[in-house]
Amino acid sequence: MTQPQGVNWSRVLVYGLLPALALLLAIAAGLLKWKDSSVRNTDLARSESVAAARNSTVALLSFRFDTVERDVAAARQRLTGKFRDIYTQRTQEELIPNAKEQHVAATAIVPGAASESATHNHAVVLVFVNQTIRIGDSAPAEAVSSVRVTLDKIGERWLVSDFDQF
Numbered sequence: 001m002t003q004p005q006g007v008n009w010s011r012v013l014v015y016g017l018l019p020a021l022a023l024l025l026a027i028a029a030g031l032l033k034w035k036d037s038s039v040r041n042t043d044l045a046r047s048e049s050v051a052a053a054r055n056s057t058v059a060l061l062s063f064r065f066d067t068v069e070r071d072v073a074a075a076r077q078r079l080t081g082k083f084r085d086i087y088t089q090r091t092q093e094e095l096i097p098n099a100k101e102q103h104v105a106a107t108a109i110v111p112g113a114a115s116e117s118a119t120h121n122h123a124v125v126l127v128f129v130n131q132t133i134r135i136g137d138s139a140p141a142e143a144v145s146s147v148r149v150t151l152d153k154i155g156e157r158w159l160v161s162d163f164d165q166f
Contacts, residue, residue: 042118045119045123048153049115049151049158053125054127057113057129057149059078061129063095064099065100068096076091102136105133110127110128121153125151148162
């Protein structure tokens with residue numbers, strides 16, 4: 001009769017425990033890499049969307065009566081969705097004719113902007129705007145406002161999909 005043999009602990013360690021430990025370490029490393037990549041992508045989206053919101057706000061709110069059609073066309077290239085349609089209609093019906101008739105010029109600067117939320121393809125940015133408006137030969141008027149700019153990433157570009165002044 002053969003006697004039962006004891007457990008060979010060195011085999012258990014080499015063929016069982018060490019591979020399991022290596023697998024757990026690989027999974028943990030993968031999860032940390034994914035988390036790091038996700039944070040970096042969100043940070044990049046935040047940075048890019050804030051820059052796009054700043055530049056687009058200046059483009060949307062700055063124009064000269066003698067170049068208003070070109071200014072509006074350039075600003076329109078920064079827009080998407082229903083907002084682009086609304087902007088096109090309002091500028092064609094109101095802004096362009098009034099700017100030409102009354103010799104209106106507007107210049108916007110953005111002293112500050114901050115990300116409210118951001119994902120890899122959608123962002124909301126709070127933008128602070130100082131705008132100078134001149135009508136004909138009158139003295140320039142200053143206006144200060146805040147805008148919530150919603151952007152969607154289409155391809156490689158952040159485009160404005162909503163623009164709410166408050």
